[in-house]
Amino acid sequence: MNDLSMANTATQTAFDVQAIRRDFPILSQQVNGKPLVYLDNGASAQKPLAVLDAMDRYYREMHSNVHRGAHTLGDRATAAFEGARETIRSFLNAGSTREIIWTKGTTEAINLVANGLAPKLKAGDEILVSHMEHHANIVPWQMVAERTGAKVVPIQVTPAGELDLESFDRLLNDRTRILAITHVSNVLGTINPVNELVGKAKARGVITLLDGAQAVPHFQPDVQALDCDFYVFSSHKLFGPTGIGVLYGKAALLEDMPPYQGGGEMIERVSFERTTWNVLPYKFEAGTPAIAEAVGLGAAIDYLNGLDRPAMEAAENALMARANQLVETVPGMSIIGTAKQKVPVMSFKIEGLHPSDIGTLLDQQGIAIRTGHHCAMPLMDFYGVPGTARASFAFYNTLDEVEQLFAALQKVQRLFA
Amino acid sequence: MPATEQDFLDNPLGKNPTLEDVLDGFEFLDDWEERYAFIIDLGKQLPAFPDDARIEKNYVHGCQSQVWVVSHFHEASGKLYLLIDSDAMIVRGLAAMILIALNGKTPRDLLATDIDELFEQLDLFRHISPTRGNGLRSMIGKIRDIAAAQATE
Numbered sequence: 001m002n003d004l005s006m007a008n009t010a011t012q013t014a015f016d017v018q019a020i021r022r023d024f025p026i027l028s029q030q031v032n033g034k035p036l037v038y039l040d041n042g043a044s045a046q047k048p049l050a051v052l053d054a055m056d057r058y059y060r061e062m063h064s065n066v067h068r069g070a071h072t073l074g075d076r077a078t079a080a081f082e083g084a085r086e087t088i089r090s091f092l093n094a095g096s097t098r099e100i101i102w103t104k105g106t107t108e109a110i111n112l113v114a115n116g117l118a119p120k121l122k123a124g125d126e127i128l129v130s131h132m133e134h135h136a137n138i139v140p141w142q143m144v145a146e147r148t149g150a151k152v153v154p155i156q157v158t159p160a161g162e163l164d165l166e167s168f169d170r171l172l173n174d175r176t177r178i179l180a181i182t183h184v185s186n187v188l189g190t191i192n193p194v195n196e197l198v199g200k201a202k203a204r205g206v207i208t209l210l211d212g213a214q215a216v217p218h219f220q221p222d223v224q225a226l227d228c229d230f231y232v233f234s235s236h237k238l239f240g241p242t243g244i245g246v247l248y249g250k251a252a253l254l255e256d257m258p259p260y261q262g263g264g265e266m267i268e269r270v271s272f273e274r275t276t277w278n279v280l281p282y283k284f285e286a287g288t289p290a291i292a293e294a295v296g297l298g299a300a301i302d303y304l305n306g307l308d309r310p311a312m313e314a315a316e317n318a319l320m321a322r323a324n325q326l327v328e329t330v331p332g333m334s335i336i337g338t339a340k341q342k343v344p345v346m347s348f349k350i351e352g353l354h355p356s357d358i359g360t361l362l363d364q365q366g367i368a369i370r371t372g373h374h375c376a377m378p379l380m381d382f383y384g385v386p387g388t389a390r391a392s393f394a395f396y397n398t399l400d401e402v403e404q405l406f407a408a409l410q411k412v413q414r415l416f417a
Numbered sequence: 418m419p420a421t422e423q424d425f426l427d428n429p430l431g432k433n434p435t436l437e438d439v440l441d442g443f444e445f446l447d448d449w450e451e452r453y454a455f456i457i458d459l460g461k462q463l464p465a466f467p468d469d470a471r472i473e474k475n476y477v478h479g480c481q482s483q484v485w486v487v488s489h490f491h492e493a494s495g496k497l498y499l500l501i502d503s504d505a506m507i508v509r510g511l512a513a514m515i516l517i518a519l520n521g522k523t524p525r526d527l528l529a530t531d532i533d534e535l536f537e538q539l540d541l542f543r544h545i546s547p548t549r550g551n552g553l554r555s556m557i558g559k560i561r562d563i564a565a566a567q568a569t570e
Contacts, residue, residue: 359481387481415454
């Protein structure tokens, strides 16, 4: 065996995509009479059997309410639920599970932080976001700005889809109180230089929040190394169930913030004279939580931990590289978002075709992509497009699927010719 | 350019081709490529849309693409004439289909037309993504609202 074939064998053992696909039952179906090619992972990713089984097992064997402690099932449910919290802590490398708050998703996590920081804001303060944010990282800040008289200021984006760092340096000033920025752009795939941004913001005492919704499906962040104050993400994009997400926050800041919602679980003692809050993280978890979903998300992360992550990232990069090579096979096609540091997300347009036309005709061929404004209207305005078509890849996608996408795009183009 | 009454009356859709022509033509198409090529071709027959009618009042919300509908009631004949515009080609084709079915009818006749049944018959609800289906329904809803308002006057 020569070196080359040994290397090949090694790669195959490390990352056998066909074996991985068998872990995702939904992928092996036909859509419109064609094998499903699922390239809408940026909107929501599919779930491995490990997640389905964990949730099923939870309901079959241990469901009960958590933190009540009166009986065995309650203990089992609590252990599974808090075990999942520990899995998240370890995934993010947070210092303590007190800093891991369950939310409904990224959107709720950002709303929670925006509301919690509102008392610290006054008229004239500035909240720095960027032009490439998802609406979920714009609108909650606008709502808080409305209440407090603060102002939401966007950092500019370059035509390649990178943050304009000069714009950032110019806008970060003595009035800046909060920097809320996406780790990875949902439209462009750009990986932002968050270490540098957070470092500069911290040096001025600015509170920082990173929206990791599009980052965590592709790589693992380390919140202590990033040193951000808040990091948020959704389970459903990370191969876990819908309806649950995570807010990581530094304990000191979380302690300082008022509760988001009132109800059960979040209180220590209630009386009509005075109600006191529960300790972290429960202070922010009013009501019975999404227990099975938390367990499911824990299982998703355990599943990912069982994969060879460097090999997985290499495989994803190979998908992106192949897609980039094939762009020239579709006349009039151009990529929106050509940052140097990218996750495998490809927003594109084809001259003369509306994104919705592209999406409809790809669907006819069994290929699922996203079309539209991607909840990032300011960015669509920046590029002067009504929307884009977006193929977003996951580690379970194959090079063959990338090729099918381009063959299908060629067919779409022929239909409109 | 603003639309004149003549622009509305000159819109061939609703007269030629007729709904029967379209249904007959559609029957012989056996795969999705042919069906969509047919729809795209129909879209090319949409007459020019008046520039000054691209305003909020005429905008159809709920579509992924931009869609406008403008109407003119022809007093002499008691018929309602419509123009539709979209920036997406498949939506233009579906709009043409809607005009073929509804354009130049009295408001009462328009309201009595079962457009859903037509789209079922054309097998288009099944072949169109749910979001697009919604956009189509918004477009039809807007036209029916116009007709209903006219009918009660």
